[in-house]
Amino acid sequence: xxxxxxxxxxxxxxxxxxxxxxxxxxxxxxxxxxxxxxxxxxxxxxxxxxxxxxxxxxxxxxxxxxxxxxxxxxxxxxxxxxxxxxxxxxxxxxxxxxxxxxxxxxxxxxxxxxxxxxxxxxxxxxxxxxxxxxxxxxxxxxxxxxxxxxxxxxxxxxxxxxxxxxxxxxxxxxxxxxxxxxxxxxxxxxxxxxxxxxxxxxxxxxxxxxxxxxxx
Numbered sequence: 005x006x007x008x009x010x011x012x013x014x015x016x017x018x019x020x021x022x023x024x025x026x027x028x029x030x031x032x033x034x035x036x037x038x039x040x041x042x043x044x045x046x047x048x049x050x051x052x053x054x055x056x057x058x059x060x061x062x063x064x065x066x067x068x069x070x071x072x073x074x075x076x077x078x079x080x081x082x083x084x085x086x087x088x089x090x091x092x093x094x095x096x097x098x099x100x101x102x103x104x105x106x107x108x109x110x111x112x113x114x115x116x117x118x119x120x121x122x123x124x125x126x127x128x129x130x131x132x133x134x135x136x137x138x139x140x141x142x143x144x145x146x147x148x149x150x151x152x153x154x155x156x157x158x159x160x161x162x163x164x165x166x167x168x169x170x171x172x173x174x175x176x177x178x179x180x181x182x183x184x185x186x187x188x189x190x191x192x193x194x195x196x197x198x199x200x201x202x203x204x205x206x207x208x209x210x211x212x213x214x215x216x217x218x219x220x
Contacts, residue, residue, distance in 0.1 A: 013113055014166040024167040027062075033110040033167055034059050036220050037088035038136070042066065044084045046077055057086070058128065058135040064112065064160045065119070065128045078116030078158045086112040086160065091192045097174035098185040104170065106189060112165040119157040128157050139214035194220065 007026045008014060016023025024030070034040075040057040043050065053074050058065050064086060068075050078084055093106035119125050129152075133141040147155070174187050196218045199211055 008165050010166075011164060014111065014164040016166055016168050019168075022168045022170055024169060025165075027165075029169070030110045030112070030165050030167045031059060033088055033090060033108045034064070034112070035135070036090060037110075038220070039088075040064075041087045042074060042078075042084055043087070044074060044077055044082065046073065056132065056136070057088075058132045060128070060131055062162045064114070064162060065131065065157060066160070067128065067132060067155055067157045070154055070156050072156060075156045075158050078160065079118035079156065081115055081117060083113065083115050084160060086110075086114075092171070093192050094190040095170075095174050096187055096190065098176045098180040098183045098187045102174055102176050102180075104174070106170050106172070106192075108167065108169050110165060110167045112160075112162050114160040114163045116158045116160050119159055122152065125152055125155070125157050137214055137218065139212065143212060143214075 006028070008030070010025060014025070034057075038056070039054050041052050041054050043052045045051070051074070055066055055068065055074075066075065066078070087109065089107060089109040091105055091107050095104040095106060097103050119128060126147075129147050130141045133144070173189060176187065199215050199218075201211070
């Protein structure tokens with residue numbers, strides 16, 4: 005299946021023309037994002053928590069401490085909602101009402117399960133590391149048994165999802181186009197500056213190319 009069916013759960017209701025349901029669009033947003041927000045309800049109290057994620061096929065993996073209450077809730081098989089948002093520009097309209105953002109966002113729904121298999125946890129550790137920086141896994145020390153045992157990894161199989169994308173200029177009211185007010189789009193880009201060596205780094209160790217040329 006290359007596209008998620010539109011249902012009451014995932015259908016974009018506000019400005020539906022911006023809604024997209026194909027996996028290619030949705031997963032490109034998921035894979036570019038460095039952080040996702042996890043929405044869940046615990047004892048009738050809603051929570052939204054930011055965390056690092058990684059996708060493997062149709063499954064999103066999260067990790068954290070064994071005592072993490074969010075992961076404890078997820079691994080029990082409860083439903084969660086994941087969101088990722090990328091900002092591409094600030095849209096300045098002639099009217100304050102029509103100011104906006106150019107963005108790409110994804111909303112995913114699924115139920116959680118815990119990963120207990122040592123080999124599968126190892127695969128997720130690798131995928132998470134490579135999600136942050138491709139090439140880092142082979143360059144760094146791997147998790148030892150103790151570190152693996154004190155880390156909880158949960159898998160969320162994506163059951164439903166949608167993306168919402170805005171591009172282009174401001175959509176002013178027709179009569180406002182004659183107003184003597186500047187309008188336009190200010191592009192936004194996530195910028196990675198020159199890396200800073202750790203103060204205890206040995207002199208003979210140089211910055212790897214995947215850090216020098218880092219981009220997403």
